[in-house]
Amino acid sequence: MVKNPAPDATRRSEKSRRAIYAAALALxxxxxxxxxTVEGIAARAGVGKQTIYRWWPAKADVLLEAFLDLGEQAARAAGQETPALPDTGDLAADLKAVLRATVDEFLDPRFDAPARALAAEGLVNEELGRRYVARLLEPQLQRYVDxxxxxxxxxxxxxxxxxxxxxxxxxxPLAQRWLQHTGxxxxxYTDTLVDYALYGLAPR
Amino acid sequence: MVKNPAPDATRRSEKSRRAIYAAALALxxxxxxxxxTVEGIAARAGVGKQTIYRWWPAKADVLLEAFLDLGEQAARAAGQETPALPDTGDLAADLKAVLRATVDEFLDPRFDAPARALAAEGLVNEELGRRYVARLLEPQLQRYVDxxxxxxxxxxxxxxxxxxxxxxxxxxPLAQRWLQHTGxxxxxYTDTLVDYALYGLAPR
Structure with a gap:
């Protein structure tokens, strides 16, 4: 209803949004x-559940947005303002740098627990799985494509x-080892993957 | 209790075992x-739940054995008596043949639904996940190692x-596309993966 919210209202909204994201990821x-549940997220965030439903249609949407935000925060913390992969002209070095950062992220429990729970649900809940891939995974993969x-x-x-x-x-390979604990x-490890992929397993 | 079961008892046991595996995979x-649940598997298989507990300590064990059996049956149906990968002397051709067969398996709903459900649970249930990897996944990967x-x-x-x-x-890559619907x-597709892996992405 408020088309031009006062600065105070914007700050309050931003604070609620942060609390809701944190509660959703923790839960x-x-x-x-x-x-x-949306009720559980609301209780933990200290907001009414209508506050959540005003911004997101369902819990899947809250979680996906919370995840996107987590990724953006991590990128900012790492000083990466742009989502593009580095291009120093040395492809192997650039890929190794990005994959090393991904390893660090996978080893961080704040990322690991919610990411694993969401990925697991995505395997059996096809609708959520497709949104997870389209909103979270594929945009990251497109950076490698570029x-x-x-x-x-x-x-x-x-x-x-x-x-x-x-x-x-x-x-x-990194995703499978992380998700399924296959190694x-x-x-x-990721340095080795890059070397194998670029130069092949067969003798040159 | 019966140390040397009569042939009739053995046949009955084998029939119950098959029924239990089929019920577990379907459910x-x-x-x-x-x-x-073990109760649900027993009801669908038409056996008492004590029959299941006599042979397996928990539902995870029933399911893993059912899966191993499914794999053995598929191998027998394909005329592969030995679990080793083919070795014709042409590595690319051998890998492509095995991965094509895996694609066919992944596209078979009888395999896809239970495999996906078990893999998903393995992501969040660490104990089951480690058994799934140790009993099912790693033995298959060891064939590629050899x-x-x-x-x-x-x-x-x-x-x-x-x-x-x-x-x-x-x-x-094949596992991720199958599990997460990323492509x-x-x-x-699998032929391309083999070519890229063996000969590398960088020019020769």
């Missing part, structure tokens, strides 16, 4: 996606390589 | 892992390549 990490495309133009990647498939050679993750 | 695919090690000895893979990491370049899966 889904602690009790899982299925048991997290970097690989630039590398292809610079001659560092073979001209016939499809960047959308190529990125999976180093991104998917330890470390900077050495 | 977890239909209602998910959390809502599947094949890549043979290829390394034959000079088709660089001597410094770690087979346990290398296999993830083609296995993990379509097909024989063309």
């Amino acid at each position: 889904v990490g602690e009790i899982g996606y299925p048991r997290t 970097r690989l495309r630039a590398a292809r133009e610079a001659g560092a990647v073979r001209p016939d390589v499809d960047p959308r498939i190529a990125l999976e050679l180093f991104v998917s 330890p993750i470390s900077h050495d | 977890v695919g239909e209602i998910g892992y959390p809502r599947t 094949r890549l090690r043979a290829a390394r000895e034959a000079g088709a893979v660089r001597p410094d390549v770690d087979p346990r990491i290398a296999l993830e370049l083609f296995v993990s 379509p899966i097909s024989h063309d």
Whole structure:
């Protein structure tokens, strides 16, 4: 109803939004996606549930926005104002730097617990899964597409390589080890993935 | 109690075991892992729940055994008596053949629904997840380790390549697309993964 909110109202809204995001991420990490409710998020955030429904149609939307915000905050904290991957001209070094930062994120419990709960629900709840991929995962993967495309133009990647498939050679192994605990993750590990992917397993 | 069961008892046991496996896979695919119970499996299989507890300590064990059995049945149906990967001397062709068969399996709803439900639960239930990986996933990955090690000895893979990491370049992308619906899966797709992994993204 308030088309031009007073500065005080904007500050109050911003504070509520932050509290709601924090409550949603904490709850889904602690009790899982299925048991997290809009009522529970509202209670923990100290707001009425109508405040949540005014901004988001359902809990999935709150969580996805909270996650997007978490990613943006992490990027700002790391001094990355732009969402693009670094391009120093050295493709291997750039990919290794980004994947090392991703390893650090996966090893941070504040990220791990809610991300894992949301990913798990996305496997069995197809509607949420598709939103999770479209809103969260795919935009991140497109940054690799852009970097690989630039590398292809610079001659560092073979001209016939499809960047959308190529990125999976180093991104998917890390994602699987993280999600399914199929092996330890470390900077050495992701460095190795980049080397294998760029230079191949067969002798040159 | 019966140390040397009569042939009739053995046949009855085998029939019950099959019925229990089928019931467990059907239920977890239909209602998910959390809502599947030993009681529910027993009722659907037409056996008493004590029959299940005589053989397995918990529902996780029933499901993992049912899955292992499903894999063995699929291998027998495909005429693969041995669990080893083919070794025709052509590494790319052998990997492509196995990954094409895996794509077919992932596209089969009888496999997809229970596998997805179990994988999802494994993401949030760490104990089940570790058993799922140790009993089901890792033995399959070890077949790739063996094949890549043979290829390394034959000079088709660089001597410094770690087979346990290398296999993830083609296995993990397929697993992620299947589990998270991050892209379509097909024989063309897995063929491309093998080519990229073996020959690298950088120009030769």
